[in-house]
Amino acid sequence: MPKHVAIIMDGNGRWAKQQGKLRVFGHQNGVKAVRSAVSFAAKHGIKVLTLYAFSSENWSRPEAEVSALMALFMKALDSEVKKLHKNNIRLKIIGDKSGFSETLQKRITESEQLTATNTGLILNIAANYGSYWDITQAAQKMAVKVKLGEISVSDITPTLFQNELVTEHQPQVDLLIRTSGEQRISNFLLWQIAYAELFFTPVLWPDFNEQVFSEAIMAYQQRERRFGGC
Numbered sequence: 001m002p003k004h005v006a007i008i009m010d011g012n013g014r015w016a017k018q019q020g021k022l023r024v025f026g027h028q029n030g031v032k033a034v035r036s037a038v039s040f041a042a043k044h045g046i047k048v049l050t051l052y053a054f055s056s057e058n059w060s061r062p063e064a065e066v067s068a069l070m071a072l073f074m075k076a077l078d079s080e081v082k083k084l085h086k087n088n089i090r091l092k093i094i095g096d097k098s099g100f101s102e103t104l105q106k107r108i109t110e111s112e113q114l115t116a117t118n119t120g121l122i123l124n125i126a127a128n129y130g131s132y133w134d135i136t137q138a139a140q141k142m143a144v145k146v147k148l149g150e151i152s153v154s155d156i157t158p159t160l161f162q163n164e165l166v167t168e169h170q171p172q173v174d175l176l177i178r179t180s181g182e183q184r185i186s187n188f189l190l191w192q193i194a195y196a197e198l199f200f201t202p203v204l205w206p207d208f209n210e211q212v213f214s215e216a217i218m219a220y221q222q223r224e225r226r227f228g229g230c
C-alpha cells in the first residue's frame with residue numbers, strides 16, 4: 001500500500017456539462033466522490049490522503065463559481081467533520097488560509113483542533129494551495145530562522161527544508177492520481193511528488209469511486225520504484 005496518496009480532483013465542470021447542468025452541480029457531486037476516496041483510504045490503511053480542492057489560481061474563476069465552492073467547503077466542514085472525528089481521521093487544511101473569509105478560517109481552525117489528536121488517516125485538503133506558494137513560505141521560514149540566529153545557512157538540508165513545507169513531517173507522496181484525462185501537475189506538491197508514481201484516469205471526478213481507486217492502487221503495486229537507483 002502506498003503510504004501517501006495525492007489526488008488532483010479534476011473534471012467536475014465537464015461532468016456537469018455532460019448532464020446539461022451548471023458547473024456547481026459537478027462540484028456538489030464531487031463531494032460524494034471525496035467521501036468515497038476518504039472511506040477507501042481509511043479502510044485500506046493509507047496513512048495520508050491529500051486532495052487538491054482549490055488552487056491558488058482558482059480565484060480567477062467566475063465569482064459565482066468561487067462563492068459556490070467556498071459555500072460548499074463550509075457546508076462540508078459542518079456536515080463531515082464529526083464523521084471524520086468519529087473515524088479517528090485527522091483533518092488538515094493545507095494552503096494559504098489567510099485568503100479565506102474570517103468565518104471559514106475560524107471553522108477550519110475548529111475542525112483541525114477537534115481532530116488534531118486523531119491517530120488514523122491524515123486527510124490533507126489542499127485549499128488556496130500552490131507549490132510556488134508552499135516552497136516560498138518554507139524558504140521564508142528558513143530565512144527568518146537564519147536571521148534570528150537559530151540556524152546557520154549551512155544547516156539547511158533537504159530534510160530541514162522539507163519539514164517547513166505544509167506537509168511537514170508527513171511521508172512524501174507515493175502515488176499521485178489525476179482524474180479527467182488531463183496529464184499535468186498544475187502546481188501541486190511539486191517537492192513532495194519527486195519520486196511519486198503517476199496515475200492518470202479519464203474518469204471525471206464525480207464518477208471517481210472505490211473501484212477506480214483500487215485500479216490506481218493495483219497499477220501502483222505493479223510499478224518498480226527505483227528512486228534513482230537501478
Ligand code: FPP
Binds near residue numbers: 013
Ligand atoms: C476541478 O474540476 C475541481 C475543483 C477545482 C474543485 C474541487 C472541489 C470538490 C471536489 C468539491 C468539494 C471538495 C471538498 C474537499 C469538500 P473542474 O471544475 O476544473 O472541472 P473541469 O476541468 O471539467 O472544468
